[in-house]
Amino acid sequence: MYDVFQQYLDDKIVLTPAEKEKIRACAVVKKLRKRQYLLQEGDVWKYDAFITQGCVRTYSIDEKGIEHIIGFAIENWWTGDRESLLSGKPSRFNIDAIEDSELVLFTHANFEMLCGAIPALNNMVNQILQRSFIAQQNRIQAALSFTAEEKYLQFIDKYRVFANRIPQNMIASYLGITPETLSRIRKQTAKK
Known part of the structure; x- marks a missing residue:
């Protein structure tokens, strides 16, 4: 290890x-x-x-x-x-x-x-701390400015590896949306 x-x-x-x-x-x-x-x-x-x-x-x-x-x-x-x-x-x-x-x-x-x-x-x-600070600024900006769909799409774009490892209810909590909203967004984006 x-x-x-x-x-x-x-x-x-x-x-x-x-x-x-x-x-x-x-x-x-x-x-x-x-x-x-x-x-x-x-x-x-x-x-x-x-x-x-x-x-x-x-x-x-x-x-x-x-x-x-x-x-x-x-x-x-x-x-x-x-x-x-x-x-x-x-x-x-x-x-x-x-x-x-x-x-x-x-x-x-x-x-x-x-x-x-x-x-x-x-x-x-x-360098790690500087990148972490920038990531936190971007997360705060997204939380304040993005729609639920934009938050989800950004999450998938930045952290695709998480999508299959983390339960959907936890992803919804991270994004600040309900699991039902996330489910709806996932269905809508899958159709596109």
Whole structure:
């Protein structure tokens, strides 16, 4: 499982054998069963987490018991609650496995130490954070401006790999629409 993470790093940056070993020494491998929590609302998130296999979702549950999915993450993606990680405050979110999943975790202190000691890793992380910020801006803009159909079509265009792995009710929650609306949109777009 760690080898998947090492391959990811090798594809992105050049590391010396000593740097690779330093990173490996700080890594903790974790397996999650389908529906198992990685993080529960109210707990403090303390890790930088990389998915080597599987799919997870980040979501909240409102006072009416309705789930609001804010994101999905699959292989070669990072996941976690950045706000809780940086503030040390309890998370407002849950993260659980949609599929059996495997992750590589680093305590935040160890990850910060690695980024400080390995400039290439630090640069890679900064690029990921910049892309993540842009993706969040685009998601907010779509949520405010797009019709339900436009949201769905953009989701399929950007995240086609998710379409067959994630239940439709979860996709609807992510898009901020009802499962019935998503079903109708899917039927309409299939006819086009």
